[in-house]
Amino acid sequence: MSRLFKASGILSFCFFLIPVFVFTQEENQNQDALFIKEIHREALSHGFGYEVLRHITQDVGHRLAGSEGAAAAVEYTKQVMQDEGLEVRLQECEVPRWVRGEPSEVRIVNSEQIGTKLLNSLALGNTISTPKTGLTAPIVEVTSLDEVDKLGSTLQGKIVFYNRPADVTQYRTFNAYGGAVDQRVFGASRAAKYGAIGVIVRSINPALDDIPHTGSCVYTDPTQQIPAIAISTNDAVLLSALNKRETIKINMISHGRMLTPTISYNVIGEIRGSEFPDEIILVGGHLDSWDVGEGAHDDGTGCAHAIDVLHILRKLNYQPKRTIRCVMFMNEENGLKGALAYQEASDANGEFHLAAIESDSGGFTPRGFSCDADSEVFAKYFQKMTQWNNLLEPYYISLEKGGSGADINPLKSQKGMLIGLRPDSQRYFDYHHTSTDTFDKVNRRELELGSAAMASLVFLIDKYGL
Numbered sequence: 001m002s003r004l005f006k007a008s009g010i011l012s013f014c015f016f017l018i019p020v021f022v023f024t025q026e027e028n029q030n031q032d033a034l035f036i037k038e039i040h041r042e043a044l045s046h047g048f049g050y051e052v053l054r055h056i057t058q059d060v061g062h063r064l065a066g067s068e069g070a071a072a073a074v075e076y077t078k079q080v081m082q083d084e085g086l087e088v089r090l091q092e093c094e095v096p097r098w099v100r101g102e103p104s105e106v107r108i109v110n111s112e113q114i115g116t117k118l119l120n121s122l123a124l125g126n127t128i129s130t131p132k133t134g135l136t137a138p139i140v141e142v143t144s145l146d147e148v149d150k151l152g153s154t155l156q157g158k159i160v161f162y163n164r165p166a167d168v169t170q171y172r173t174f175n176a177y178g179g180a181v182d183q184r185v186f187g188a189s190r191a192a193k194y195g196a197i198g199v200i201v202r203s204i205n206p207a208l209d210d211i212p213h214t215g216s217c218v219y220t221d222p223t224q225q226i227p228a229i230a231i232s233t234n235d236a237v238l239l240s241a242l243n244k245r246e247t248i249k250i251n252m253i254s255h256g257r258m259l260t261p262t263i264s265y266n267v268i269g270e271i272r273g274s275e276f277p278d279e280i281i282l283v284g285g286h287l288d289s290w291d292v293g294e295g296a297h298d299d300g301t302g303c304a305h306a307i308d309v310l311h312i313l314r315k316l317n318y319q320p321k322r323t324i325r326c327v328m329f330m331n332e333e334n335g336l337k338g339a340l341a342y343q344e345a346s347d348a349n350g351e352f353h354l355a356a357i358e359s360d361s362g363g364f365t366p367r368g369f370s371c372d373a374d375s376e377v378f379a380k381y382f383q384k385m386t387q388w389n390n391l392l393e394p395y396y397i398s399l400e401k402g403g404s405g406a407d408i409n410p411l412k413s414q415k416g417m418l419i420g421l422r423p424d425s426q427r428y429f430d431y432h433h434t435s436t437d438t439f440d441k442v443n444r445r446e447l448e449l450g451s452a453a454m455a456s457l458v459f460l461i462d463k464y465g466l
């Protein structure tokens, strides 16, 4: 056999192989596109996730960690997962137990221009109470924690009013939120350092309206705790305008208090993988919510999405190669104890999360996924994921680099891909942490499209790995 003949033999062999390979890849893409279409058909047809959401929000109601609502939500989602044929277990975690008590009050008491006026207020989560008759003092308006440091001891005996607005020019409202939230979380601790007796905080919401927003306040020094209450954005504008013309005194009353910690649970259900059971793909949301409204967009929709993903795949008789695990995390809002208990147990058991997807940005129309990992892992995994762009584009779903979710973030050290569902964010902060975050604010189709987007990505990661 001549050298030339051998070479041409290899060539013809290659020519024969390449078209077959291309055909197979095309064939796979077609099959995948069809399956993703089936996922959407299933998600949009049967209203399963919407019914789960209805129960968590309307029947159970709000679900702050340690509350009766939280316990009822644990029982209900455990039952739903069992009915879905998943292997289910509860994972214990010790959670803080804060109670709001009677509604808070913030009242302007001395304005020459308007007399006395009760403002729309809502105590911040974890806050301590005031004396029964409240605290009365002049306010000092600031727009940052640094400004508090500069004012220092002049704040002695005053009530600090944090009034930096969320930046309305940000396209992504989560960025506007991120740019203002330090006042709510650390404002009380910072002001207490200089002898302030209380703080009121402008609600973190780009819109101007009358609805106050709660959220966690963190006391960094347990010996220096002062009460903290949010007021609506409209009232913050009014208070600021009045205070520019005269020194305004307010009376603030809060009844919040921290009880002894209690035991609660993460709810975990899974289908074990047939080929690579040790590679876990997690889908999750957090089961707890604030103690006002029904915790619909935050985060009933995330819980409904996660359970719906498993339901959709089961209805389509999909047999996963990898372990698909659904997790309802407890206590995201005021402690993250569920997430930490989960990560500790997972690490101790030597588990590996190939991917974790959290939905905790509302139940609006999905726009894409935000992906996060160690830089080396990210480069490798993300490149693989972008090969699926043409399968996701028909549903307007894109993949980008960015943060994932508070509950899955501790899993980063396992060197898998962490992923956050990113729905349209324009209306999310109308409802976030308020009494108006209720079931009726969730559009059924938008919710279902979120489940379908997550199920599609889970399917692709399961089928091809990362």
Ligand SMILES: [Zn+2]
Pocket: 286, 298, 299, 332, 360
């Ligand atoms: Zn949330």
